[in-house]
Amino acid sequence: MTLPPFGRRLFLLGASAATGVIATGIPRLSGTRDPFTLGxxxxxxxxDGVVLWTRLAPDPLAADGSGGMPTRVVPVDWEVARDERFTRVEQRGTVDAAPEAAHTVHVETTGLAAGREYFYRFRANGAVSPAGRTRTAPPAGALGPALTTCVASCSNYPVGWFTAYRRLAEDEPDLVLHLGDYQYEYPTPEKSVRPVAGAETTGLAGYRQRYAQYKTDPDLQAAHAVAPWLVVWDDHETDDNWAGDVPEDGQTRGAFLARRAAASRAYYENMPLRRSAVPRGHDMQLYRRVQWGGLATFHMLDTRQYRDDQACGDGQRVDCAARLDPARSLPGAAQERWLADGFRRSRARWDVLGQQVFFAQRDTDPGAPARFSMDGWDGYAASRDRVTRSWVDAGVRNAVVLTGDVHTHWANEIKLDYRDPAAPVVGTELVSSSITSGGDGDAAVDHPDLHTNPHLRFRSNRRGYVRARYEPGQVTADFRVLDAVTTAGLPIRTAGSFVIPDREPGLDRI
Structure with a gap:
């Protein structure tokens, strides 16, 4: 096993913790079950800070969702250090892990130095967690150093191995963006690589158990431990193709909102999110902005919770006049205004939209009248036009849209008028394939959509993630792929690479 420098450090720290002693000599209590099975x-x-997360779960697959923890508060110590051996501890403290929050911990640190790498860990019941690496954002206005991100989505546990998460960790990004479908609600399918515990998730216990099982995966744990994450959900964290208050499968509104409330609570519990995201019933505030100095502003969107009813059917590709209705909005009117205001205020070199569903127009039937997906921005064409126009009118220097959902890599150019081949390109979209969803995929790179939509520049039907390096003068995007996910441990490769030059929206193949 070959590990990169940080991978080797984490491996050694994990091994020392497993034997009961870490660098500072804190012993584990003999006979105590490990509460840090979820990383x-x-x-x-x-x-000046970051959110630190862990969850205590000595029995992760407990059917009641408790993780095997008692119904009492457990104090958890945390510490942040300048070095991976914790010889230079900067901050430490103690927080309570409570049963009503599934014994999760969210520590919002402040007072750290800007633009610096840190290491962190937890201790509870005499046990010590694995160490994680994190990083604070640069000071306001700073354009350097370069920022390396990895973009991931759609990790379906029974469909394949999470090798892509391991390879992502080995790339040692500074920041990871997860754009939804972190977990899937389904029970184990007939054909599976590995089973999930329990039936379809509909209640709080089931969602908690499902997140716990996912988080026992060592490859996912490595990806979480290597860098801070920015997360937003898509549909499967709750229910396939839900939109606003409308489920896909005809549940009553009351039953669905109860399910949404349970899913929202479990999502917050299991993600490194700030207190501003604590759910209020079935509502959860996820759209937010994260500044990375003067280099990039990340506008993290929620394209599920506020969208109008999909008038022509969930996920269907249809020729539907409703898609042009100016009253329809995918992110909702309030989020559209919030985004436009963010563009007007932005002074970043790169404005990046982290969101869920396909943004560029995609005419999917070359020999017939245009047919569009109603489970994406094509189903809300007027809303997409408003969002695109808002960054153009604001004079945004460079707009990059990041997308998940479709289980395939795409590289797209964004226009205000897709009907005019000569219309200028005003932004770029990088669509990440899935971690496992869709299975192994195939080697095909051609697709009819590439011929009918010249602004769609690249496609790969393998699983993986997008690695992007942001610099003042350009963004370099690498589409990273595995040849299979039904076989564990395969190497990663780059299927295609593009450069987006500063002030030149569009894609240059390299």
């Missing part, structure tokens, strides 16, 4: 995570960095 650690960090997220939503600022220039």
């Amino acid at each position: 650690v995570a960090s997220g939503d960095p600022t220039s």
Whole structure:
């Protein structure tokens, strides 16, 4: 096993913790079950802090969703250090892990130095967690150093191995963006690589158990431990193709909103999110902005919770006049206004939209009248036009849209008028394939959509993630792929690479 420098450090720290002693000599109590089976995570960095997360679960697959924890509060110690051996501890403290929150911990640190790498860990019941690496954002206005991100989505546990998460960790990004479908609600399918516990998730216990099982995966744990994450959900964290208050499968509104409330609560519990995201019933505030100095502003969108009813059917590709209705909005009117205001205020070199569903127009039937997906921005064409126009009118220097959902890599150019081949390109979209969803895929790179939509520049039907390096003068995007996910441990490769030059929206193949 070959590990990169940080991978080797984490491996050694994990091994020392497993034997009962870490660098500072804190012993584990003999006979105590390990409460840190779900690893650690960090997220939503600022220039002086970050959210630190863990969840205590000595029995992760407990059917009641408790993780095998008692119904009492457990104190958890945490510490943040400048070095991976914790010889230079910067901050430490103690928080309570409560049963009503599934014994999760969200520590919002402040007072750290800007633009710096840190290491963190937890201790509870005499046990010590694995160490994680995190990073604070640069100071306001700073354009350097370069920022390396990885973009992931759609990790379906029974469909394949999470090798892509391991390879992502080995790339040692500074920041990870997860754009939804972190877990899937379904029970184990007939054909599966590995089973999930329990039936379809509909209640709080089931969602908690499902997140716990996902988080026992060592490859996912490595991806969380390597860098801070920015997360937003899509549909499967709750129910396939839900939109606003409308489920896909004809549940009553009351039953669905109860399910949404349970799913929202479990999502918050299991993600490194700030207190501003604590759910209020079935509502949860997920759209937010994260500044990375003067280099990038990340506008993290929620394209599920506020969208109008999909008038022509969930996920269907249809020729539907409703898609042009100016009253329809995918992110909702309030979120559209919030986004437009963010564009007007932005002074970043790169404005990045982290969101869920396909943004560029995609005419999917070359020999027939245009047919569009109603489960994406094509189903809300007027809303897409308003969002695109808002960054153009605001004079945004560079707009990059990041997308998940469709289980395939795409590289797209964004226009205000897709009907005019000569219309200028005003932005770029990088669509990440899935971690496992869709299975192994195939080697095909051609597709009819590439011929009928010249602004769609690249496609790959393998699983993986997008690695992007942001610099003042350009963004370089690498589409990373595995040849299979039904076989564990395969190497990663780059299927295609593009450069987006500063002030030149569009894609240059390299």
